[in-house]
Amino acid sequence: MDWINAIIQGALLGGLYAMFAAGLSLIFGVMRLVNIAHGDLIVLSAYVALTTSVGLGLNPLLALVIVVPVMAGFGYALQRLVLNRTMGDDLLPPLLVTFGLSIIIQNALLMGYSADPQKLQAGPIETASVNLGPITLGVMPVMVFAIAVAVIAGLQWMFYRTALGRAFRATSDRQDIAQLMGLNRAHVFGLAMALSLAVTAIAGVFLGIRTSFDPAAGASRLIFGFEAVIIGGLGNLWGTLWGGIILGVAQTLGAKINPGYQILAGHIVFLLILAVRPRGLFPRMDG
Amino acid sequence: MPDPIISIQGLDAHYGDFQALYGVDLAVEPGQVVAVIGANGAGKTTLMRSISGLLKNKADAIRWQGRPIGALRADQIAALGIALVPEGRLLFPSLSVEENLIIGGQLGRKGPWNLARIYQLFPILQERRNVPATALSGGQQQMVAIGRALMSNPELLMMDEISLGLAPVVIKSIYEALPDIVGEGLSAIVVEQDIAKALSVSSHVVCLQEGRVSLTGGSGELSRDEISKAYFGV
Numbered sequence: 001m002d003w004i005n006a007i008i009q010g011a012l013l014g015g016l017y018a019m020f021a022a023g024l025s026l027i028f029g030v031m032r033l034v035n036i037a038h039g040d041l042i043v044l045s046a047y048v049a050l051t052t053s054v055g056l057g058l059n060p061l062l063a064l065v066i067v068v069p070v071m072a073g074f075g076y077a078l079q080r081l082v083l084n085r086t087m088g089d090d091l092l093p094p095l096l097v098t099f100g101l102s103i104i105i106q107n108a109l110l111m112g113y114s115a116d117p118q119k120l121q122a123g124p125i126e127t128a129s130v131n132l133g134p135i136t137l138g139v140m141p142v143m144v145f146a147i148a149v150a151v152i153a154g155l156q157w158m159f160y161r162t163a164l165g166r167a168f169r170a171t172s173d174r175q176d177i178a179q180l181m182g183l184n185r186a187h188v189f190g191l192a193m194a195l196s197l198a199v200t201a202i203a204g205v206f207l208g209i210r211t212s213f214d215p216a217a218g219a220s221r222l223i224f225g226f227e228a229v230i231i232g233g234l235g236n237l238w239g240t241l242w243g244g245i246i247l248g249v250a251q252t253l254g255a256k257i258n259p260g261y262q263i264l265a266g267h268i269v270f271l272l273i274l275a276v277r278p279r280g281l282f283p284r285m286d287g
Numbered sequence: 288m289p290d291p292i293i294s295i296q297g298l299d300a301h302y303g304d305f306q307a308l309y310g311v312d313l314a315v316e317p318g319q320v321v322a323v324i325g326a327n328g329a330g331k332t333t334l335m336r337s338i339s340g341l342l343k344n345k346a347d348a349i350r351w352q353g354r355p356i357g358a359l360r361a362d363q364i365a366a367l368g369i370a371l372v373p374e375g376r377l378l379f380p381s382l383s384v385e386e387n388l389i390i391g392g393q394l395g396r397k398g399p400w401n402l403a404r405i406y407q408l409f410p411i412l413q414e415r416r417n418v419p420a421t422a423l424s425g426g427q428q429q430m431v432a433i434g435r436a437l438m439s440n441p442e443l444l445m446m447d448e449i450s451l452g453l454a455p456v457v458i459k460s461i462y463e464a465l466p467d468i469v470g471e472g473l474s475a476i477v478v479e480q481d482i483a484k485a486l487s488v489s490s491h492v493v494c495l496q497e498g499r500v501s502l503t504g505g506s507g508e509l510s511r512d513e514i515s516k517a518y519f520g521v
Contacts, residue, residue, distance in 0.1 A: 166389065166390050167390070168493055169381045169382055170379045170381075170390050173381050174377055177373060177377045177379070180339055180341070180362075180363045180365055181362075181365065182393060183362055183390075184360065184362045185362075220413065
């Protein structure tokens with residue numbers, strides 16, 4: 001029964017990883033940008049939530065109402081003012097610039113908040129749980145998983161059912177021809193980054209409620225996000241959710257065997273899947 | 288003579304150090320169809336890319352209803368009412384046939400063209416509207432590419448080598464649709480390698496040779512000798 005419990009807890013944790021990954025997947029899909037600063041942007045979101053919730057005396061869950069638009073606006077500005085200048089046929093310049101951005105964010109957080117670990121206090125809901133027979137489920141993990149599913153479903157719907165999604169897909173297919181349709185590439189890219197950071201903001205707030213964070217916490221979140229994307233298959237949002245779940249389950253099962261194996265088990269499963277299915281478990285058919 | 292809808296004067300175009308166009312002049316009057324002919328590499332597609340804003344030009348090299356537009360971005364050019372059917376069709380593979388058409392109309396310009404009119408012009412597209420655009424045959428893809436450009440209700444329609452790589456019977460059916468299209472009063476620039484086709488649909492011809500205009504005149508007035516000399520340079 002312990003093992004079943006570990007699998008369920010791991011699957012729920014996978015929801016959070018899927019949210020780390022969704023924003024990463026979205027901007028890679030639309031503009032072939034590999035965002036090395038993604039993990040640090042997740043942590044930045046957690047700090048923005050910290051400041052808002054402490055400053056305004058809000059529950060961090062309510063602070064989402066502020067953090068999500070703030071991060072989306074930051075994403076749009078970042079793309080229009082900085083990253084668009086690096087976009088071209090070469091993948092390397094945007095990669096280097098986001099690497100630099102990662103260092104800037106970490107050091108700015110270090111200056112502003114010190115290296116002390118912080119945590120978002122969401123109150124009694126953090127420890128609330130429901131008993132289902134022998135299994136006990138935390139309300140918070142279940143809620144995070146449900147929100148992750150809703151976020152992925154929402155992104156899927158946006159991509160395939162709305163004019164914005166059509167613009168994203170067209171720009172992803174052929175940037176220059178999309179411009180002939182009257183789409184301003186710089187603006188479309190800005191919107192993609194805004195959406196990516198809106199998802200990142202949600203992920204960052206739940207990360208901060210779940211565990212403590214410090215300015216250097218971004219790198220491992222970036223890795224988890226990348227692993228979830230690759231396991232699921234690039235360009236497949238539901239695959240990304242499955243990637244997150246597999247990674248989460250591998251980590252909790254590893255921790256069950258030996259607490260020291262938690263992170264290692266996740267990486268091993270990732271490497272195994274990469275070796276057997278280099279394009280991920282659910283690659284996009286036309287990719 | 289009415290004022291031209293678009294006038295190009297002394298247009299140069301470069302790819303890096305390579306100069307592809309040298310001082311090209313061209314004007315299209317409202318409702319006129321101008322054919323641009325020339326051999327491979329003469330600069331026809333470069334000219335289309337320059338007009339549509341995919342290549343940057345000097346602002347006053349291209350004038351739209353008198354206004355200099357040479358330095359605008361491609362999306363701004365599209366918003367003015369200039370649409371391009373690009374060489375090789377270049378549909379969006381992750382969009383369905385219908386989505387390809389809808390995105391062509393996403394600027395929301397008013398005019399006679401909408402989904403229903405496109406499906407009336409090319410009924411086969413309605414049958415296949417939900418399949419991925421690149422699952423169609425070459426001729427059907429060309430219909431989508433033309434429909435996608437028309438959906439923006441352009442005032443100037445530019446078609447780059449629309450018969451390239453298609454079977455003669457398909458080319459014939461696409462060219463049969465042209466009078467319906469141009470009959471709506473829009474102006475057009477038709478790029479063709481097939482001289483007979485080009486002469487039959489146009490009232491005015493511009494021949495390019497190695498990036499320069501080598502001949503220009505009324506489609507019915509030029510002799511075969513003049514054209515082949517301007518075309519091949521011999």
